[in-house]
């Protein structure tokens with residue numbers, strides 16, 4: 527197989543190192559995997575040329591690249607350019623492997639349809655859960671099972687940040703600054719802490735497990751409202767907060783949401799350490815499964831990219847199930863709210879914090895301003 531690596535940053539370098547290190551094993555087992563080109567940005571091309579032996583080109587030479595390769599592995603983090611790389615490859619029958627959740631989530635239907643039309647593999651394991659193999663087993667599980675529940679922690683930054691707050695009782699701003707210093711959070715952490723990164727990953731899990739939804743319509747609330755007094759109160763009650771993505775079938779469609787969830791201290795998601803991710807899947811035949819591991823990082827994510835490259839080379843990926851649109855249904859649940867509330871929906875108030883009865887999420891939100899922390903209570 528002839529391959530073009532597009533984007534040579536954290537993930538691209540990880541995939542490159544693994545491909546070089548495992549060259550002989552791969553060659554003996556699945557045939558040669560040759561890195562025919564590395565496609566770099568205009569500004570990085572010259573420095574990269576001095577660093578690696580493979581031909582380094584830019585987007586200007588992409589037509590020539592596509593004429594020669596069987597597969598591209600895209601890890602740029604770009605949006606429009608990444609879409610252009612992927613679309614043009616699939617149109618030409620060239621396989622696409624990508625880690626780019628933002629781009630796949632935004633163009634999912636079109637890219638999948640193109641892949642089905644031309645028969646070119648379209649694989650994006652690294653886009654959900656970084657190094658955790660979850661989409662690959664889920665593709666296979668869906669053939670035998672109705673998926674009854676998907677639930678997970680899909681953002682390492684939020685998991686690290688919440689763990690640190692609950693461990694040290696530190697405040698949100700200082701902990702976020704520490705995460706940025708340690709490289710766990712981006713300089714602009716909005717996508718992570720507001721839940722948008724998690725939403726894109728949940729969107730891809732939903733497409734695979736349940737059917738097509740508009741990813742941007744999945745109700746989403748991040749963790750930016752949490753503060754020291756909430757953490758101190760919950761710690762004293764042996765509870766933890768995690769940012770959880772969940773989706774399950776209900777009458778008429780699916781309930782899907784990304785929001786903080788209140789968990790018992792011993793729950794497997796509550797004890798998930800550091801920046802580790804976990805996806806729990808319940809299948810009608812297989813029962814409960816949990817996929818846990820590093821949700822990001824050069825080597826783990828590079829490993830997921832290489833696994834997809836191998837699947838493309840061996841044409842061994844499971845077909846995606848044909849699914850139509852599925853409706854996002856309103857969410858109901860019991861909630862913990864960091865504010866004293868009154869009304870029929872209130873179950874009890876304790877130390878100024880409200881526990882609700884089962885309530886329509888939309889109705890509850892009408893009572894809250896954007897600064898008020900709330901979390902769903904996990905049954």
Ligand SMILES: NC(=O)c1ccc[n+]([C@@H]2O[C@H](COP(=O)([O-])OP(=O)(O)OC[C@H]3O[C@@H](n4cnc5c(N)ncnc54)[C@H](OP(=O)(O)O)[C@@H]3O)[C@@H](O)[C@H]2O)c1
Pocket residue numbers: 532533534535536537538565566567568569570585601602603604607608625626627628652653656821822823824827
């Ligand atoms: N990092 C992780 O652990 C992780 C985990 C899962 C998924 N992902 C996803 O993987 C993708 C890459 O992430 P990353 O962390 O590797 O990003 P990164 O370190 O910023 O690397 C991106 C690379 O792509 C290059 N690039 C940008 N635009 C390009 C273009 N139009 N053509 C060719 N190359 C281009 C950049 O070059 P310049 O520096 O010259 O701009 C840079 O070398 C993102 O979509 C991300 O969401 C990352």
